Amino acid sequence: MLKRGYHHGNLKEALVEACLRLIAEKGPTGFTLSEAAREAGVTPAAVYRHFEGREDLIAEAARQGYEMFADLLEHAWSKGQPSALASFEATGRAYLAFARKFPGHYVAMFESGVSIQRTPELASAARRSMEVMEKAARDLSQHIPPEKRPPPAMFWAHVWALSHGVVELFARGTPGTRSPFPPEDLLETGIGVYLRGLGLLPPDQ
Incomplete structure (x- = not known):
């Protein structure tokens, strides 16, 4: 049947x-x-x-995941936030929301060991999501003096690592069992500390 x-x-x-x-x-x-x-x-x-094999099947699941991921990030970035900072923070929250709503796709994308170069279609979908994230970082980093401005790819990679860490440590299990703080709060305050270090937030904000 x-x-x-x-x-x-x-x-x-x-x-x-x-x-x-x-x-x-x-x-x-x-x-x-x-x-x-x-x-x-x-x-x-x-x-x-x-x-042809299991990895090709997982690669297709990952490709679909990256397409949805890019759509979600683009929506978070362009939905009319009042500032580049608010839009950037929205992309971080979108990352967390994606991991919660699509755990199978998330694992296929980031934890399966399947290279994003496995197929041209997967590589293209992954590149599209990275381009959305780099654009968010590039637009926000324009507020940093050029001599202190990190490359957009490095800027986003730092925030991506923070977002990924919060997801892995605190958002994948039973809520409230491994952290006294909601994952959203951990992510927001962590990004805030990083942006203050770059001079994008005043010390008392």
């Missing part, structure tokens, strides 16, 4: 959905391509119509 999500002509998407469920249950290396086929309700041979 075919499982949910599969009907004629939709095999590829059914396999991606199965992959995401298995990632959530077993982790990105805890299942085989045959298990993904069984989860999708098809024979293992059918999988090879679209994917």
Whole structure:
């Protein structure tokens, strides 16, 4: 019997959905391509119509994740915030929201060990999300004197590392069990400390 999500002509998407469920249950290396086929309700041979192996299946899940991630970041950046600073902070919150809402995609993107160069489509989607983040950093960094201005890629990489750390340590488990502070507060105050160091926030703000 075919499982949910599969009907004629939709095999590829059914396999991606199965992959995401298995990632959530077993982790990105805890299942085989045959298990993904069984989860999708098809024979293992059918999988090879679209994917040569498990890493290619995970790469497609990651590609979809990066596309959604870029859309979410673009929306956060361009939805009419009152300042470049507010827009930049909104992209940080969007990162946290994405990790919570799409944990399977998040793991496929950042924790599966699959290179973003695995396929041209994955590389393109990943590059698009990075470009959104770098644009946010570049626009905000224009308020820093040129001689003190870090490269936009470095600027965003610092904030990205902070956001990723908050997600990994405090936002992936049961809320409130590992930190006395909400992840959103940790992220906001952490970004605030960093931006003060760059002179983008006054000491008393």
